[in-house]
Every structure is written in structure tokens, then in C-alpha cells.
Amino acid sequence: MGKDVVALGELLIDMTDNGRSESGNVLFEANPGGAPCNVLSMLKRFGHDVSFIGKVGDDIFGNSLKNTLQEVGIGTENLVMDSDVRTTLAFVQTFEDGDRDFSFYRNPGADMMLKKVEVDFDLIKNAKIFHFGTLSMTHESAREATIAALDAAKEAGVLITFDPNLREPLWKSLDEAKEQILTGLKYCDYLKISDNEIQWLTGEEDYTKGVHKIRETYKIPLITVSLGKEGSLAYYYGDERDNSKEIIVNAKPFLSDKTIETTGAGDTFCGCMIHFILEKGIYNLGEKDLKEMLTFANGAASLITRVKGALKVMPQIEDIKELIK
Numbered sequence: 001m002g003k004d005v006v007a008l009g010e011l012l013i014d015m016t017d018n019g020r021s022e023s024g025n026v027l028f029e030a031n032p033g034g035a036p037c038n039v040l041s042m043l044k045r046f047g048h049d050v051s052f053i054g055k056v057g058d059d060i061f062g063n064s065l066k067n068t069l070q071e072v073g074i075g076t077e078n079l080v081m082d083s084d085v086r087t088t089l090a091f092v093q094t095f096e097d098g099d100r101d102f103s104f105y106r107n108p109g110a111d112m113m114l115k116k117v118e119v120d121f122d123l124i125k126n127a128k129i130f131h132f133g134t135l136s137m138t139h140e141s142a143r144e145a146t147i148a149a150l151d152a153a154k155e156a157g158v159l160i161t162f163d164p165n166l167r168e169p170l171w172k173s174l175d176e177a178k179e180q181i182l183t184g185l186k187y188c189d190y191l192k193i194s195d196n197e198i199q200w201l202t203g204e205e206d207y208t209k210g211v212h213k214i215r216e217t218y219k220i221p222l223i224t225v226s227l228g229k230e231g232s233l234a235y236y237y238g239d240e241r242d243n244s245k246e247i248i249v250n251a252k253p254f255l256s257d258k259t260i261e262t263t264g265a266g267d268t269f270c271g272c273m274i275h276f277i278l279e280k281g282i283y284n285l286g287e288k289d290l291k292e293m294l295t296f297a298n299g300a301a302s303l304i305t306r307v308k309g310a311l312k313v314m315p316q317i318e319d320i321k322e323l324i325k
Helices: 035-045 060-072 121-125 140-155 174-187 195-202 207-217 265-280 287-304 317-324
Strands: 005-008 012-020 026-033 050-057 075-082 089-094 100-105 129-132 159-162 190-194 222-226 232-236 247-251
Touching: 005 035, 005 121, 005 140, 012 060, 026 035, 026 060, 035 050, 035 060, 035 129, 035 265, 050 060, 050 121, 060 075, 121 140, 129 140, 129 265, 140 159, 140 174, 159 174, 159 265, 174 195, 190 195, 190 265, 195 207, 195 222, 207 222, 207 232, 222 265, 222 287, 232 287, 247 287, 265 287, 287 317
Parallel strands: 005 050, 005 129, 012 089, 050 075, 129 159, 159 190, 190 222
Antiparallel strands: 012 026, 089 100, 222 232, 232 247
């Protein structure tokens, strides 16, 4: 039996600021992070069978990350431990409004050094869904591995889900980032993109115009735009007889004064959307289905913003149901 979802990408430590010590120094908490594994962790809450493909250093942090994945139930059969390169660290500074700034220690970091020969292609070919982002496309070695994985998934008829998750400091240039995101769009069946990412990528302030611009070239059946405090939008073209038919659905956010940081909100949202794609398929969904998917995903994203970190503290399904009721 194949896996429900296999994801490839970065697994790292988010060093999140956590107040000050008695002597006034900033304290950092080592939270396990990396968008693809956050997505898998949310899927695990629904009971899905999931595995991760990536690389960490054979060091304190890498071993701790491997243990964390095993604790939450994410398969590590294709997690590569590298004794030559260190695990990537991301220092996250959180501002008073909950927004964040990132400093990456990744020159190189182990996640960039995944090689094509290290990828278990059978794991991908036997999955129902293959999920990826672009942080595995910032450098040549991992980029080659990612493209090879996408080719294998496409060839095997595996559904492909994509969250570009742009982190500007990690790219040599934004032009290169754009080029790799456009490469990702060629492959995906579901695109999860944020408001500022779609505006930057398409040059359109208006989200609908931006989506239409993407659709001119890439016939993606489902695109969601996450709007932070404004909720989320779904653009759907999954009528198998007529893929020019458009359904647009929006769903309100679940704002809370308990929000402390937004880390992992997009990944939690994405994990919920992928769960519904596993449940309902990606074709011939109706407006009611899309509304249900978005509302549930918004609720989950709201809950994750009320705790520190993401991977280990994904919301429970019952709590999400309770919130959206």
C-alpha cells in the first residue's frame, strides 16, 4: 500500500524568540519547522499515512528533528542524514502585531544538499498525493532532486500539490525565485498561494486578475489564495468536461485576540485542503464543497496562530469543528 501523501522539501529548526533572560538577553526556542512537514503533521491529525523526503545534518538538531517526525507519525524512511553538512536554522523574530522576520543559517544547510540519487522514487510513485514547495529549488542539487521527483509523480499519475512559500532571503534573486515558481506551476493540480505572493508573481493587485493570468498558461484545477486577516479565496476549474468554467468562493477568517504568532498558519490551511482533496478528489467539486474546505482550513489556521511553533502542536480535528460551529 502506498502513502496518502509524500512531501519533499526543507526540514529545519525555527529559532523563535521567546522573551528575555534575567540578564536581558533574547531567548530563542528551538521549534521543529519546515513547511512540508508542517503540512504532513496536519494531515496526520486526520489519520492519513504520510512520509517526508529531505535531508538534515547528522548533528544534534538533525537527530532531534528525526525523532520529532517519528513522534508525530511522519514516515522518515527517506529522510537522509548527512554528516558533512549542518541542519539548517531559521531565526524568527516576531513583532508586536504577530508578523515575522527571518534570518537563515544555510550556507550551505543540509536541506539544500539533497541529491537526486538519494530520492526514493517508488515512495513517490505509489503515493496518492505528492506535495512540494520552492525552498528545495533554491540550489542546484535539491532543485534537480525536486524536478526529478515531480517528473516521477506526474508520470505515475500522482496528484501534485504546491505551496511556493516564498522566502526572499534564501534566493540569489527574485527573478530566479519567479522562474522556479513558474516551473512548479507546470506540474501542480492544486496551488496554495498567499495574497502577497500572487501579487508579486503576476504583477496584479487584484487577486482574480492574478489567478486569471496564471490560468492563461497553467491549467491548474484548484487555486486558493490565503488572505491572512481577510480569510481565503478558492478559484476552481475542475469541471472535467469544461475547464473554463469558474467557481469563485470566499470564506471569512476566524480572528482571535489569542493570536500570538502566524508561523505555520499557511501550512495548516494547506494540510486541511489536501485532506479534503484526498476525501473528495479534485474534480467536479461544487460551491458547497469548496466553502466547506475553505471554512475548515481557515478555522485550523486560526487555531495554530494561538500557540508557539507548528509541527508538534497542530490543532486537533475536534477543536477545529468546535470553532467553526
